[in-house]
Each structure stands twice: as structure tokens, then as C-alpha cells.
Amino acid sequence: MSNLEFPLPDIGEGVHEGEIVQWLIPEGGAVAEDDPVVEIMTDKATVEIPSPGTGVIAKHLFGAGEVANVGDVIFIISSDGAVADSPSSAPEVAEEEKPVSAPVVVEKTAPADLPAVTRREDGKVLAAPATRRLARELGVDLTTIRGSGPNGRIRPEDVRTQQSAPPAVPTTPTAPTAPAAVVPTFAATSGAHEEERTPFRGIRRKTAEAMSRSKFTAPHFSLIEEVDCTDLVDIRNRAKVASEKYGIKVTYMPYIMKAAAIALMEYPQLNAMLDEEAQEVVVKKYVNLGIAVDTPNGLMVPVVKDVHLKGLLQISAELAEVAGRAREGKAKAEDFQGSTFTISNAGNIGGILATPIINFPEVAIMGVHSMRKMPRCIGDDIVARQIMNLSISIDHRLVDGADGARFMVRMRELLEDPALMLL
């Protein structure tokens, strides 16, 4: 017996890894040289790998769905001595000639008579790699788009149009976007225990990687603070009217952002990152705020820069602008870059507290939760107040609990008495 080990080659230019899509020959199955053995998907292409020799597939070293690095042995062929000694005597499998299909169509020089296909039966969509990349960046699912190109091919414009279709990115915790009502359908039969399997890749996998890296690298601790926003509601209502003449709509988010910028300048250890390679703590002396929002296309984090230098009106305008650009699919890469601290308002959908996961390598993320009228004690009286929770998750490697608590107390002070922000 002799064994031939097959290392995964670089099947594109500069490919580093490949995912096993499926084995075309099972372990124990016979192969002749050139027979397709396995289908591999790289970030460039999905290809069939032909057998480098004749024999029996002794072992698959990776299962379907697993990712192998270039150079990893992915399967082993064992061949008996006779065949191994003279591989050139291996019978070439005769290639089947394609049947010449019966002539029906009158000769045309261009396939103008082809029907315009919009969706392929196998569920694949037609789109150039640049279009796919745009869709990935904008979090658009290509299978939901109708392509306007020839034969239903999806063009970049289609992706952008689709991206601008979903409702506005919510920028205020009090104006949650109501998710479309889901009409429940009850299966007529029971006990089928149906399951659906979809490949774990694309945006979902990227998000998963980022979340795991954050959660498994940074030991998180979380704190919750309650904020009485009664005064803020009043001030904001007046600001809303006053800012109308500038054509700017002031929401609550700019106040939270302004307060965060002030508090972060005072507690800069929360506005930092750990440069692990250099083994240095990098404290940022400027505040760029990432605003994490839930959209039908997934999580997006547009960034408003230099919030510490800007007034409420400007913050409002810029937030509306970056969020708008992201919505319309006109966002530039830099709209999503450079944040030093992130605020998440996913809580506007529901839930009164959260333990958000840090937007790594930042050191903290703050969650903003829904504002509700609640009974509270003022002196000995029970009065109705506008109550909102703020949560924060912090990387305990760089920040201790006491500092986190001080920061949150400062946030509360600033939001309960917004006039302090003028100081």
C-alpha cells in the first residue's frame, strides 16, 4: 500500500484558505486520476479538485463546511503497489462527448432572444464580484434583489436602491421602529421536526468572528444606571421647535452623544484601546462616536467624528447625514471608520437593560434603552417621571469597576440636568 497525501493548493492567486463544500467521493470510494474528488470554496471561487492519482480515498481530513488552510492535507489516496508504481498506466476515463442538441432555434448572432431570467432555479444570483462586495459592505442580501441588468444580473445601482428601501435608521431611543407585524402561520401537520440548514458565511460569519474576538479577548463587565430624563424631554421639545428653522430635527441621541463626549474627555480611560502588539494602552484625546443601529439589513455603525468639538445642532445634522448616507447606500468606507466609543440603541425595540458586546478594540460600549413614564419619589411624593436606563459594557483589562461607575454617574448628572453641558 502506498499513500498519496493531497495538500490544499492555492487555487486562486494568493488564496489562504478554502471551505470544503462537499466531498464528491466518500471515504473508501475508488477514484481514477482526474476524477473530481471535492468541491472547495475560496473567497474567489468554488472549484472542483480533480484527483491527482488513482486508488481509493483512504481519508477525508476535513468535513463539509470546515475550512482548511492552503498546505493542509485534505485527503489521502491509497493505491496498491502496482498502481502506485506505474501511475501513468492508470486508465484515463474517457470524457463523455456532449450530445449535440437537436437544432430548433434559427441561427442568431447574439442571444437577444433569450428570456430575461430574474432568479435562477438553483437560487444563485448573478452579480459581478464588485457588486457582491458592495452588497456585503452595505449588508444587502443579494437573493432579495431583482437585477435590472441583462438576464437579471444585479448591478451596483440595484444594491444601492435596495439598501435605501428599508425604513430610516432610528436615531432616537423614543422613536423605535416597529418591526413589521409577523402573521403567524401554523403548520397543518405536526411532528415533522423540519430543520433548515444554511451555510454559515458572509455577513453573519464576519459578525460572528468580530463578536467572538471581542467577547473572548476582552473580559466584559456591565453596569446599569437609571436616568431621570424629565428635564431633558422638556429641553429637547423646545430645541426641536427652535431648530426647525435650520431644517434640522433634534432628537434625544445628540444629547446623549454630547454628554458621552463630555464624560469621555473627563474619563478618557473609557475612550481608549489596547495595542496588543505594541503592548501599549492608547488613550484617545478626541471623541468619535459609533452609533450602532439595528436595521433590516443587519447591524450598522456609522460614525460621527469629533463630537467633543461640536454643538448639538451640528451633531444632529451630521448624525442625520451619515445615517442617511448609510441608508441610501451612499456611505463611504470612512463613514464607518474611526470610532473611539460606541453607543448602541438597539434597546429601542424593547428590553429595559442589556449587556452589549464591545465594538472591539474599543474599551466600552454604551446601551441606550427606552424612555418610559414611571412613578418615582421626589421628596415624599410619588410623581410621574420620564425614566431611561443606560447600560455599559467595559473591558476590565483596562478599566476598573469604580471608573465605570464614575463615568455612568457623570452621564446621569449631565442628562438629568442638561444645562451642565453648557459649562
Place this chain on the structure above:
Amino acid sequence: MSDLLQIIDREGNKVGTVPRVKKEVFLNMYRAMVRTRAFDDRCMKLQRTGKVGFSVPNRGIEAVSVGAAAALDISKDWVAPHYRDFGIMLYHGVSPERMMDTMFGNEADSAVGRQMPVHFSFRKPLNFLSISSPLGTQVPQAVGIAMAMKTRGEDGAVLTTFGDGSTSASGFHSGMNWAGVFNSPTVFLCQNNQWAISCPSEQQTKSSSYAIKGEAYGVPGVRVDGNDVLAMYRAVSQAVKRARAGDGPTLIEAVTFRMGGHSTSDDPTKYVDPELVTYWEQRDPIVRFSAFLHAEGILNEAADATLREEAKDEMLTAARAAEAKPVPVLTSVFEDVFEETPAHLKKQSAFCVDHYSSRGEGVNEKGEFPL
């Protein structure tokens, strides 16, 4: 301009005047097409098994290269090629083993391992300029060679080939313009295979065809069914004849379809409609020409089957031979450019050998320094 020169239709029926050539020429063309496909198939398998780094699928365009090649007289005509042109070399007797030497970049490689796989260059048996990756650069080079032929009073012609996408490169425009103004004996062959990687023709040009672009330079243009090897042969023969007669350049647009990916790094199923592929499969240049040859009594089933088998074996044997050859020696890096290696390169060569030997790296059984 939308007229398409066609001699045999997709079932192999005659719809135009068949060129009057010997039976052997037909057979040579057919064999070259079958061998081109076999060479292409073998290269794809070599790449997928990690034996060569890269290849460029030629499936579907065999008639373009072979029909054009057959119209050349390689004792005087030159070729400034595109990378998707295996058929030109194979038709004119470049051995598959020499081509495989380039695919592997071994010590016998005519480019001595300096080039990527597929970037062939040969002086014999034909003058086949080195394929270069930057698109369209071969076009003004072809015009320059043709001008030299004209200046010397020779009656050679230069065939330059390029893709539909390459018509957007500056070389195409400067070359065409020169050729038009100075009446250079150049044949411009645009292989319109409908794609420039994933960019389709409708995003490549607003012109109604590629052939019509000749008008801007005063160069006559013709559109040819690129899957009809006889039509290709006829169009290129006429263009070569015009060139030899001093009547100047011609632009030929060969309408065909790239049946594989752009290269081994590409996945065409991401952007090519499978119905389009089916449409073009029914217009396969080899199937069509085979039907014609059968109908004309030039080829029978048995001979056809043998020829195909032989082509596959030939390519496998060539690949094994090339694979078995060692890589070029390190010192060859410093050779070739100058007839006699100048002192400074000798010094660098010695330094390099010293450096690697001091690290105990790179010596083969022969005591040479492989790359």
C-alpha cells in the same frame, strides 16, 4: 456592420463559400482545435491540483485562434498575441511540452521561469511575441513591427490579438491610429468573447460593435462568427492579403464566448447566466467543425475519436515531462539580458550564490542553486 461573416452554421451546414484548401489544412485546423481544448483541460487540472500556479481557460474560443493562425505564413508573418490564444501556437507546431515548460516555469522554459504561467514567448517555429499582462500593450508593438517590415520592403504581416475589454486600453487606440495613418501591414483581431473578467460588453463600449471602431481610424472593420473556424480563416486570410498588397490594416471582430472562467482565480457562475452558457454550448466551434468534416467525408467517427484520445494523451505526456524537469538554476536570473554578462551582474550573481550557500539553502543534487 452587424453582418456576420459565416461559412458553416452551427450544425455544420455550408452557408457560405468554403475556402479552397487541401483536405489536410482542414484536418490540421480541426486537430489544433481539439488539441487546444485538451491542452486547456490539462492545464486546468494541473492548476486545481496545485502543480501549476495559474491558467487561462481557452474553452469555446478555439476557432478564433486556430482559424487566424491558419491564415498566416510563419516564414514572414509575426504574432503579437493576447493571453487567450493557445491555438495559434499549437496550430503552428509549438510542442505542448514546450508550452508546459512555461506553465511549470522549469529550466527548459523559454522564458526561464521569469514569467507567469501562460505568458508564452517563442522565436521558433514562429515569431510569437511574449504575452504580457498589461492589456493592449501588444497592439502598438505589432504596429511597430509591421512598420519595420514595411520600411524594409518585406511583405510580411503582423497579427495582433486582444480581447473586447482591451479595446478600452490606450494601446488599442494608439496602435490603430498609427496603423491607419501609416498604412501598416497589421491585422487587428479582437476576440470578442463577451467578457472582460466579469465586465460584460454592454458596459465596455457604447459603440454598436467592436468592428465599427475601425472607422474612427480609417481602418476597415469586419465582424466574423468566431465559432466558425472557416469564417475566421477567410477573414484573416483576406486581411493578410490586403496587408501584403500594401493596402493597410484591417480590424476583425470575432464574436465568440468564453466558456470557462476568466482565469483559474475566477468563478463565472457568480455572474454568467447559465442559459447563456447553454446557448453558446449549442454553438460549440469543435462540434460544428466536426459535423462539417463528417458531412464532407473528410473525417469519420473512428478517426475523430482517435484524434481526441491522442490529444488527451499528448497533453498528459507533455505535462508529466515538464513536471519532471528541474527548476531553473539561481544564476540564470543574471543571464539572458546581455550577450555577455557584465561585471556588475557577475558580482551580484556571486553574492547571491554565497549568500544562499552560507545559509545552506538552495543547492540541488547537481550542486546548482535552484530558484
